Structure formats: C-alpha cells, structure tokens
Amino acid sequence: MKTPTKINRRGFLKSSAAVGGGLVLGFHLPEKGQAQTSGPLKLNAFVKVGTDDTVTLEIHKSEMGQGTVTSLSQLLAEELECDWKKIRTEFPGVEPVYGTPMMGTYGSLSIRTSYNQLRQAGAAAREMLIQAAAQQWNVDKSQCRAENNSVINTATNARLSYGSLAAAAAKLPAPTNVPLKPAAQFKLIGTSPKRLDTPLKVNGSAGFGIDVRRPGMLYASLERCPVFGGKVASFDGSKAMAVPGVKKVVQISNGVAVIADNTWSAMEGRKALTIKWDEGKWASVSTPALRQEWAALAAKPGQSVRKVGDAATAFAGAAKKVEAVYEAPYLSHAPMEPLNATVEVRADGCDVWVSSQIQSAAQQTAAMITGLPAEKCQIHTQYLGGGFGRRGGADYVAEAVEIAKAMSPTPVKLTWTREDDLQHDTYRPASYVKFSGGLDAQGNPVAFSARIVCPPFGGNNTAVEGIQDMRYSIPNVQVEYTAPDTGTPVSYWRSVGYSQNCYFMEAFLDEMAAAAGKDPVEFRRALLAGTPRLLNVLNLAAEKGDWGKPLPAGRFRGVAVVNNIGSFNAQVAEVSVNQGKVKVYRVVCAVDCGQVVNPAIVEQQIQSGIVYGLGTVTKLGITLDKGRVVQKNFNNYDPIRIDEMPVVEVHIVPSTQNPGGIGEASTPTIVPAVVNAVYAATKKRVRMLPIRPADLV
Amino acid sequence: MAAVKFTLNGKSQTVDVVPQMPLLWVLRDHLGMTGTKFGCGMALCGACTVHINGQPVRSCVTQVSTVAGKNVTTIEGLSADNSHPVQKAWIEADVPQCGYCQSGQIMTAAALVAKTTNPSDNDIDEAMRGNLCRCGTYQSIRQAVHLAARYQAQSGGAQAKGGAR
Numbered sequence: 038m039k040t041p042t043k044i045n046r047r048g049f050l051k052s053s054a055a056v057g058g059g060l061v062l063g064f065h066l067p068e069k070g071q072a073q074t075s076g077p078l079k080l081n082a083f084v085k086v087g088t089d090d091t092v093t094l095e096i097h098k099s100e101m102g103q104g105t106v107t108s109l110s111q112l113l114a115e116e117l118e119c120d121w122k123k124i125r126t127e128f129p130g131v132e133p134v135y136g137t138p139m140m141g142t143y144g145s146l147s148i149r150t151s152y153n154q155l156r157q158a159g160a161a162a163r164e165m166l167i168q169a170a171a172q173q174w175n176v177d178k179s180q181c182r183a184e185n186n187s188v189i190n191t192a193t194n195a196r197l198s199y200g201s202l203a204a205a206a207a208k209l210p211a212p213t214n215v216p217l218k219p220a221a222q223f224k225l226i227g228t229s230p231k232r233l234d235t236p237l238k239v240n241g242s243a244g245f246g247i248d249v250r251r252p253g254m255l256y257a258s259l260e261r262c263p264v265f266g267g268k269v270a271s272f273d274g275s276k277a278m279a280v281p282g283v284k285k286v287v288q289i290s291n292g293v294a295v296i297a298d299n300t301w302s303a304m305e306g307r308k309a310l311t312i313k314w315d316e317g318k319w320a321s322v323s324t325p326a327l328r329q330e331w332a333a334l335a336a337k338p339g340q341s342v343r344k345v346g347d348a349a350t351a352f353a354g355a356a357k358k359v360e361a362v363y364e365a366p367y368l369s370h371a372p373m374e375p376l377n378a379t380v381e382v383r384a385d386g387c388d389v390w391v392s393s394q395i396q397s398a399a400q401q402t403a404a405m406i407t408g409l410p411a412e413k414c415q416i417h418t419q420y421l422g423g424g425f426g427r428r429g430g431a432d433y434v435a436e437a438v439e440i441a442k443a444m445s446p447t448p449v450k451l452t453w454t455r456e457d458d459l460q461h462d463t464y465r466p467a468s469y470v471k472f473s474g475g476l477d478a479q480g481n482p483v484a485f486s487a488r489i490v491c492p493p494f495g496g497n498n499t500a501v502e503g504i505q506d507m508r509y510s511i512p513n514v515q516v517e518y519t520a521p522d523t524g525t526p527v528s529y530w531r532s533v534g535y536s537q538n539c540y541f542m543e544a545f546l547d548e549m550a551a552a553a554g555k556d557p558v559e560f561r562r563a564l565l566a567g568t569p570r571l572l573n574v575l576n577l578a579a580e581k582g583d584w585g586k587p588l589p590a591g592r593f594r595g596v597a598v599v600n601n602i603g604s605f606n607a608q609v610a611e612v613s614v615n616q617g618k619v620k621v622y623r624v625v626c627a628v629d630c631g632q633v634v635n636p637a638i639v640e641q642q643i644q645s646g647i648v649y650g651l652g653t654v655t656k657l658g659i660t661l662d663k664g665r666v667v668q669k670n671f672n673n674y675d676p677i678r679i680d681e682m683p684v685v686e687v688h689i690v691p692s693t694q695n696p697g698g699i700g701e702a703s704t705p706t707i708v709p710a711v712v713n714a715v716y717a718a719t720k721k722r723v724r725m726l727p728i729r730p731a732d733l734v
Numbered sequence: 735m736a737a738v739k740f741t742l743n744g745k746s747q748t749v750d751v752v753p754q755m756p757l758l759w760v761l762r763d764h765l766g767m768t769g770t771k772f773g774c775g776m777a778l779c780g781a782c783t784v785h786i787n788g789q790p791v792r793s794c795v796t797q798v799s800t801v802a803g804k805n806v807t808t809i810e811g812l813s814a815d816n817s818h819p820v821q822k823a824w825i826e827a828d829v830p831q832c833g834y835c836q837s838g839q840i841m842t843a844a845a846l847v848a849k850t851t852n853p854s855d856n857d858i859d860e861a862m863r864g865n866l867c868r869c870g871t872y873q874s875i876r877q878a879v880h881l882a883a884r885y886q887a888q889s890g891g892a893q894a895k896g897g898a899r
Contacts, residue, residue, distance in 0.1 A: 215874070241808070679876070
C-alpha cells in the first residue's frame with residue numbers, strides 16, 4: 038500500500054498565509070435560478086444564517102479536545118455580532134477554502150492560520166446582513182449597525198433579526214477586506230465563554246467516528262503482521278467463518294479482515310484466523326540492538342545542521358568540558374478513541390465517516406483506492422476522541438476503504454483494538470544524542486555541540502528541532518544529524534521533535550549550569566538576553582513558582598524553558614523522590630502565546646500538554662523485540678492517572694502580538710523540568726526515559 | 735444465541751445475542767446506545783463504565799448474560815436533560831476536552847457522589863484512578879466531583895439520585 042501524502046507542516050503555514058481574497062472566505066456568488074430553497078442560508082464558506090435566526094458556523098479545524106469548536110466560533114462571532122446562544126456548529130467537507138494545499142489540523146496552527154481569515158469571514162457576513170437591512174429600510178448602510186443577531190437602524194431604533202435578513206443577504210455580493218476591530222474593542226476574543234461542545238460531551242451524544250452507524254452497516258476487525266512491513270503469505274479463514282455473526286473474511290494489502298454483524302463477533306472471528314506471515318526484513322529488530330547501533334552512529338560525524346563559530350577550537354581552549362549521552366524511546370499516541378473509519382463504496386462515489394486530523398489525506402487515500410475522482414469521495418468529519426498527531430495519518434482510512442471496496446455497496450466500520458493501536462502506531466521516534474559543552478574559567482559557556490541520531494520523519498527539521506534552533510547565546514555551536522533506518526513507522530506526536538529534543542537540551546543545559554557552579558535559572562537568564570519573550574516567561578515562572586524559596590522537606594524544584602509553535606513557555610516543577618519513585622506535586626507554567634482567544638482553553642491546553650508529557654517521564658516507552666512492539670495495552674503502556682496529577686498553575690503573559698500555538702506548547706517543557714528536579718533531589722542525572730526507579734536508588 | 739432480559743435506563747429490554755458478548759457491544763452495536771465507549775477491552779481504562787444495580791462496572795468485560803434481571807444505567811440514562819448533579823458540575827467546570835473518556839468518568843463520579851457525601855481529594859483519586867483521560871482533564875475532574883457532591887447534597891443528598899434506578 039502506498040503511504041498517504043507526506044505532510045510538510047512548515048510548508049503549509051507559508052502557503053496558507055499567501056492565499057488571499059475570495060478563496061480565503063469561500064464566496065459563492067449566487068447564480069440566477071439557483072437560489073437556495075431550504076435550510077440555513079450560506080453567506081460564505083464559514084457562516085450560514087437560518088430563517089429561524091440560528092447562526093451555523095463551519096468549523097474547518099478538527100475538534101480533538103483543543104477547543105477549536107469554541108475558539109474558532111469566537112473569531113467568527115467577534116465580527117459577525119451574532120448571539121452566542123444562537124450558534125450551531127458543523128464540520129464541513131473538504132474544500133480548498135478550508136485549507137490549501139490541504140485541509141487539516143496539526144502543528145498547533147488552528148488559531149494562527151484562522152485568526153485573520155475567520156474574523157474577515159465574520160465581518161463580511163455581517164456587512165451583507167447590514168446591506169440587506171439598509172435595502173429593506175431604503176436607507177444608507179452607514180445608518181445601520183449590527184448587534185446581537187440583529188441589524189439596528191440608528192435613526193429609528195428599528196430592528197431586523199438576522200433570520201429575517203438571511204434570504205436577502207445571501208443574494209448580495211460579498212465584500213472583501215472589511216476593516217476589522219482593533220483589539221481594544223474585542224468583546225469575545227480574550228474571554229472564556231463555556232465550551233460549545235461540553236453539553237454534548239456529558240450525555241453521550243457527541244458523535245465520534247466510532248459512533249457512526251449507517252443502514253445495513255457491517256463491522257470489521259483486521260489482523261496485521263506483527264512485524265512492520267510484513268505481509269500475508271497464506272491464511273485460512275474457515276474457523277473464523279464459523280464464529281457466530283461473522284459474514285466474510287477478506288484479505289487486503291496489509292492483513293486479513295473479518296467482517297461481522299457486530300464489532301465483538303468481528304474481533305472473535307479474527308482470533309480464529311490462521312495466518313502464515315512473511316515477516317520481511319525487520320523481523321529481528323530489537324531495542325537493545327538499536328541502541329548499540331545508534332551509539333556507533335553517534336561516534337561518527339553526521340550531517341551539519343547548525344554551525345556557529347568554531348566549536349572544535351573553543352572546546353580545545355575551554356577550562357571545563359561536560360559530556361553526556363541522552364536517549365528517548367519510541368512513544369505511542371494512544372488517543373482514548375481507538376482508530377476507526379466507516380466507509381461506503383459505491384460505483385458512483387464513496388463516503389468516509391472518520392475522526393481525522395487531515396481530511397485531504399483521507400480523501401486522496403479514498404480516491405486512490407477506489408479509483409474514483411477525489412470530489413466523489415466525501416469526508417464526513419466526526420468529533421475526535423483525541424488526536425495528538427496520530428489521526429494525521431490515513432493508514433486506518435486506507436484499510437477501511439479497501440475493506441469497504443471488497444464489500445461494496447455495504448457500508449463497513451473498521452475498529453482498531455487498543456492492542457492494534459499500540460502495536461501499529463506511527464510512533465514518536467526514539468532518539469540518541471551525544472552532547473558536549475565547554476565552559477570558560479568563569480563558568481560561561483563557550484562551546485556547545487550535539488550529535489543527533491533519530492529516524493527521519495515529516496519535514497526537514499523535525500528530528501533536530503529543539504536543539505538545532507535552541508535559543509541560548511553560545512558563541513560556538515555545532516549540531517550534527519544522522520538518520521538511521523529502522524523500518525519502524527514514525528510520525529508526528531504532540532510537539533514533534535521538541536518532545537524529545539527539549540528534554541535532551543534542557544537537561545544537558547542543567548548539567549552545564551551545575552558544572553559552572555551556577556543556579557539553573559541564573560545560568561539560563563544570562564544566555565537568553567537575545568530572546569526577551571523566553572526570558573520573560575522564565576522570570577515569571579521563577580517568580581510564581583517560588584524559585585529559590587524554601588520547600589517542605591524532601592521536595593525539590595527543576596526548571597525548563599521551551600520556544601516552539603510560535604509560543605514561549607517556562608515551567609517550574611516540584612518533586613520528591615522516595616526509593617526511586619518520583620512524585621510531582623506542583624507545576625507552575627508561564628506562557629506567552631501572543632494574543633489569546635480563550636484563556637480558559639489556553640489553561641486547559643497547558644494542563645493537557647503537561648499530563649501528556651509527564652507520562653513519558655515516569656511511565657511510557659515503546660520497546661521492540663523480534664521486530665514486534667512489546668507493549669500491548671494500558672497495563673504495560675499506562676498513562677498518567679488522576680492520583681498522579683500534580684497541581685498545575687498557569688500564568689498567561691498578556692499580549693496583543695500575533696497568536697502563537699498552544700496545543701503542543703507545554704508537552705516538551707514538563708519533561709526536563711521534572712528530570713532537573715529529580716537531579717536536585719538525588720544528584721543523579723536522568724539521561725534515559727522513562728525513569729527506572731532502580732536508576733535513582 | 736439467547737434472549738437476555740434486563741432493565742436499561744428504567745425500561746425493560748430484551749436482547750437476543752451470543753450470551754458471552756460483552757454488554758459494551760450489546761449497547762453500542764445492537765441497541766445503538768453509543769454514549770458508552772470502547773477504550774481497551776480489558777477493564778484498564780474505564781471508558782465503558784456503566785452502572786449495574788447502582789455499582790460502576792466495566793461493560794467491556796461484563797458478559798451480557800450476567801446482567802439478566804438487573805438494572806443497567808448508561809450515560810444516556812443519567813438524565814434526559816443534563817440535570818444530574820454530576821452532569822451539571824461537569825458543565826459548570828467545563829471538564830471535557832476531546833470528551834471520549836467522559837461518559838466513563840461521569841458514571842464513576844456519579845456512583846461516588848451517590849454514596850460519599852463530601853469526598854476528599856483522596857476519595858476522588860481512589861474512586862477515579864481507573865478512568866484514564868489522555869487529554870489530562872484530571873484537575874478539572876477533581877474540581878467537578880467536589881462541585882457534584884455539593885449539587886447532590888442540594889438535590890437530596892447521597893443515595894437519593896445516584897444514577898441507579
């Protein structure tokens with residue numbers, strides 16, 4: 038099977054910023070004789086107004102918990118001047134206006150790429166409603182203003198509801214480049230209305246991909262080769278067919294699917310399959326062997342990815358040299374909703390109901406497998422039960438389309454088990470880094486070098502980001518990179534390369550501070566004068582986190598700073614270590630993410646990212662043995678639970694700078710903040726994750 | 735196949751399925767009640783939590799034959815209008831992020847506040863540690879359970895409205 042379209046997140050940011058005019062708002066000039074006759078009336082690609090006065094907003098960024106349904110509605114409603122209580126939201130299909138070259142949700146970009154576009158869309162729709170009212174009153178539109186789902190005639194105080202104006206407004210040409218409110222006039226941006234999706238998520242009615250039901254639908258479970266890249270040599274499905282409820286057994290590109298009239302029967306039928314695998318060339322891969330191989334690679338020079346000054350000469354003249362090797366394991370995303378897709382393939386088209394982060398990839402995958410034109414493949418986005426990067430892939434969509442094609446025209450829902458999820462993920466890559474740091478006689482850093490060994494994935498810098506672009510001003514820097522080949526599929530995982538590289542960087546910087554005999558906060562301050570926003574969050578976190586102040590007996594602090602996704606954050610973690618067991622009590626995070634749209638959601642995302650990262654410090658790691666993933670379910674890949682949750686305090690720097698990202702901001706920072714606190718507690722450096730208690734006693 | 739009769743959200747229900755089928759899949763695939771979620775299939779994550787005779791139970795490892803004659807309550811049966819004390823508290827604290835685990839979290843919390851008048855943070859951790867949340871909503875969950883306990887007290891106290899029917 039072909040891999041789905043490769044995604045370059047940075048490239049996307051550039052191209053989407055360059056798009057302008059009608060494409061940005063998706064104006065559709067009404068054609069004569071084709072007036073809309075039923076349903077809410079479309080003013081542009083993001084706004085529909087119903088004759089019942091409801092306002093339907095198109096949410097083109099997937100909702101996976103990060104609050105897009107609410108925060109994107111705030112951007113639209115800020116200019117639309119609609120009644121917040123009358124808002125309905127829906128997830129649209131794939132259209133160029135929702136993302137060019139591709140529609141998707143990744144890279145903590147939703148607010149960054151939508152901030153101007155959606156305010157423009159809201160303002161344009163508002164102006165059309167005002168124009169419609171002005172025409173009805175036969176006055177100039179300057180005499181009208183919009184407020185709370187109505188247009189008001191300022192001379193007479195007459196009001197017309199948006200609902201009563203919708204039909205006329207929808208026939209008007211759309212204005213472009215409507216002036217936007219200055220920040221001082223914001224009524225919704227910068228406030229925290231309750232999330233629009235909460236009521237649906239407390240009574241079971243929110244529709245996730247896994248909840249899709251179609252008339253006559255069947256259910257599938259797929260057995261894949263336990264070794265990556267392996268293939269079916271032969272199989273016998275006769276015992277599976279004997280399981281009650283099983284309808285069919287089908288071989289597809291990467292396995293054998295059992296199709297039944299319910300999910301459980303499909304899973305039971307799958308257990309009864311007999312399959313002989315051709316395991317392929319990766320059948321002997323193991324984690325200990327990979328570590329040895331990568332250590333050998335790190336002993337040799339790699340490709341230079343950053344060079345400042347002359348590190349070799351500076352090291353030769355340094356008063357003190359610090360060296361360390363850091364390692365991080367493969368990680369699984371493990372979103373709570375197991376991967377799934379429901380697909381119906383007909384001769385004339387294909388429908389895909391899916392919780393997807395990249396709808397364009399899902400659509401292209403469906404088109405490629407069915408042979409249908411892309412526009413005949415409709416993607417129906419559902420709520421995502423977590424994404425974290427995993428749902429950016431279309432591998433699970435491809436499987437479901439192949440199965441549904443074999444069962445055409447019957448719709449089929451493919452549901453992965455948790456075991457499938459952990460054993461067939463596209464993993465956060467493992468990584469191995471060899472560091473050196475040089476200090477002068479006063480303890481000032483004069484040289485820094487890093488040699489990174491990490492499987493390549495995604496864009497050009499993903500394997501090295503977080504070290505290559507580190508913000509400390511050190512006069513001589515050399516960063517090198519070597520890409521090993523492992524056969525293990527890797528991809529984006531919340532915060533991408535920063536997830537491991539900021540751990541390495543910030544933990545090693547702490548080693549340099551210790552070698553210099555300096556306080557970790559003081560040491561960083563001196564090196565961050567050139568990055569004032571990062572310095573500012575460091576100072577704020579140190580102040581709010583009581584850095585330098587006494588702690589209860591047995592508790593220790595660690596600090597770390599990260600600049601990723603256009604935002605800046607610093608964290609101070611308080612921990613204790615008892616018999617090697619690490620407990621985190623309190624995390625204070627200061628964050629500067631530019632203009633904030635919804636502070637409560639920013640706070641949620643900081644907490645969320647911290648929990649996601651914290652699990653990797655103490656508990657989570659994917660290991661390989663005989664080409665197979667060892668971890669099978671939440672018993673041996675056990676994320677953070679409520680009794681391990683520290684108190685998290687979030688301090689947001691007020692700002693009117695362009696919005697930065699937030700979904701991936703705090704995940705990398707928590708890791709070094711905790712391991713640096715562990716060093717303060719034990720004088721032992723954590724150079725490999727997850728922490729094994731035996732290493733600390 | 736065998737007919738199994740039980741009470742589901744206050745109404746009599748008969749299903750004709752393989753008796754070993756987990757209650758989770760009977761609810762989701764046969765009865766179309768998709769509020770109860772699949773997360774692990776091994777009682778490790780709590781996403782599938784329902785009440786059986788008022789007790790929180792993992793429906794992914796509960797064979798449907800074992801609920802014959804019993805009262806089963808799912809998230810859909812907690813209230814018709816988000817008025818259960820735990821739902822009110824979850825809305826007030828804006829707990830859910832992706833929301834996938836929240837049916838299970840809410841069912842576990844409903845059982846807790848039904849029997850514990852004023853739960854401590856430790857009581858909450860003890861009762862809720864079987865429910866995983868990958869979005870990390872735990873701080874909001876703690877806050878919301880305290881709030882739910884207060885709402886529960888206002889609406890007649892523990893035992894009065896615990897979700898069991």
